[in-house]
Amino acid sequence: MASDRVATGVRMLVATAAGAAAAWSAAAGLYATTVLALLVAAWTGGAAVFALRPPLPPPPPPPVPAGEDERRRLVAYLDLSPAPLVVLEDGVLRAVNRAARRLFAADDTIAAAPPALVAVMTQTAPGRTATVTLDQGGIARPFALAAGELLLGGRVAQVGALIDIGTELKAAEATALRDLVQVLSHEIVNALTPIASLADTAAAMLRDTPPDLAAVREAVETVARRSGGLQRFGDTYRSLARLPAPDRNRVGIADLTTDLARLFAVRWPGIVLDVDITHAPPTILADADQLSAALWAVLQNAAEAMIDAAVPAPAARLAATTTVDAVAFTIANRGPAITPELAETIFHPFMTTKPEGSGVGLALARQIVRGHGGDIALLPAAGGWTAFVASLPLPRGF
Structure with a gap:
């Protein structure tokens, strides 16, 4: 800057003056004054030269330890995963990545850990999957849980990846309902068609004079048998639909x-x-x-x-x-x-x-x-x- 150049010029002038004073003192036999003038000239000249040197480059940043570099890379990878990742260690549930922190509104430890999730993670063997329903703001959301294990400091921790399967379940339910309606309509229509036909035939026979009671009886008995088959079909469907949860x-x-x-x-x-x-x-x-x-x-x-x-x-x-x-x-x-x-x-x-x-x-x-x-x-x-x-x-x- 300008102020630095002015200061350097002043130092050079002082150094020149001090040199001249040293020469005059030496000629006059004033040796002590000569030594002092030379010291002043040397110090001032050195300061001027030091001020004119190019600026030193800034020191390089301290190197990042290899382990820390790997940790940062792993954290970046995990945060890119859309599946919430959690770890259960000594009964404490923690959010591993950004998706889990967003899901449970927690930075690290999940204070209000869902009991259902903790139970499923504890009971599911590594490499297996299970389903769990989590309450999110009063809305039940189904998740698939992929379970694993991790050795941390000599202790085994359970690791879980949560996958939202709500959309898939809704699509599967719609497909199952469509298939069920097709089956039920097919079975019921197949059973009702001959029943209605035989009932009309029996009614027509009763209008004859005299009615053929043997034929009427045969038609009514057939209607009864087909009606019984339809009732058994309904009972079978009811037993399939009302299967209770297993009592293990x-x-x-x-x-x-x-x-x-x-x-x-x-x-x-x-x-x-x-x-x-x-x-x-x-x-x-x-x-x-x-x-x-x-x-x-x-x-x-x-x-x-x-x-x-x-x-x-x-x-x-x-x-x-x-x-x-x-x-x-x-x-x-x-x-x-x-x-x-x-x-x-x-x-x-x-x-x-x-x-x-x-x-x-x-x-x-x-x-x-x-x-x-x-x-x-x-x-x-x-x-x-x-x-x-x-x-x-x-x-x-x-």
Whole structure:
């Protein structure tokens, strides 16, 4: 700046004057004055030169530790995730990313942790998924929870990712309602059409003189039978729609399979049922009555399929095995293979290929198994066996 240049010029003048004074003092023999003048000239000249030097560059910022750099990068990645991420450690629930902080209106610790979420995270095994409903401002919002574990300071913490499934559930409910209406309308119309026709026929017969009472009686009896079938259809639908939540208790697998085998032998003595629970746990947490009904429905379906197909040497298998985090019940039979077209609808309510079938057995079995947090599926045919597998999850620490 201008003021700096003026100060530097003054210093140079002082240094010049001090040099001249030193020369004069030396010539006059004033040596002490000469030394003092030289010191002043040296100091002033040095200050002027120092002032004219170029400015030093600013010091570089301190390096960021490698661990801190990784942490910042991880935080940025997590904040980009639209799924709220939470961690449960020692009973304390914390929000991990921006989506979780926004969902629970918390910076870190979630003070009012939803009890339902804490319970589901505690009970769900790593790698499994569960559903939980959270109250958001008086509105119930369903979420899917993907569970995992994390080792923090020698302690195990539960990690959860929440996925809003409200839109998907609404779409699934709309599809299910449409399918149900189609099934109900089809079944009811099919039952009512002959009933109405026979009722008109009977009424016309009664107007004849004299009426043919035998024909009228036959028509009325047919109406009664078809009406009874329609009533049974309504009762079956009611039982499927009113399935209660499972009352879970420890169920001995040996007792469960022994009872099923005994009932099977009485009901179908001509079919051999092989039971294998060698690789199964001693007990499972389930509703004993519902689980027995689900397995029995699949066994009944297997037996009837072999009888309808007149299989020469009918045989069935019931096996229970343990997987990483579930118990799998496999029911196989020597009946005919299920076609791909039929496999797509075999679990739909009221879908049946039997003349007197209700089409509820497999649908009820799937509803029961899913009510326990598991699922049931048709396995690919292998070695002449048609098999279904019902998997029920094992609770954490079971």
